Amino acid sequence: MAYWLYKSEPATWSWDQQAAAGAAGTFWNGVRNHVARKNLKTMRLGEQGFFYHSNEGKAVVGIVEVIRTYYPDHTDESGRFGMVDLKAVEALPRPVTLERIKAEPRLSGMVLVTNSRLSVQPVTEEEWALVRAMGGL
């Protein structure tokens, strides 16, 4: 069971919007990077990930789950990229800011820190447990 992290600018797509979509979830479109695409392709049903607000907020704010595996992204004219469907699972009682993540030595290897531009990232089991705990879960 793998874990993931999805970045979104709240001005474009926020956690509140994701949560409002409920159990039906939504598609996670717009990935145009081949490393992020590889991550999307690797995902299996039921795998969970962090929802991260970039730019404004800069914090892990919630947990989402894959409810449909990789299929073509209809917004990609080139036809090269795909997407998955995600639903909100729960909000973190206490969002974990990038500042706190960077201040935690055990999270120094997080892709969020080492390759901040990657929009869909793998998260290790250790990182998953630690960030969850820091968020109050």
Add this chain to the structure above:
DNA sequence: GCCAACGTTGGC
């Protein structure tokens, strides 16, 4: 608003 890091494009 700046700019470093990174990806992509396109000329050769």
Add this chain to the structure above:
DNA sequence: GCCAACGTTGGC
């Protein structure tokens, strides 16, 4: 296939 130029992302 290389690499310079350009565009975008995202932290600060």
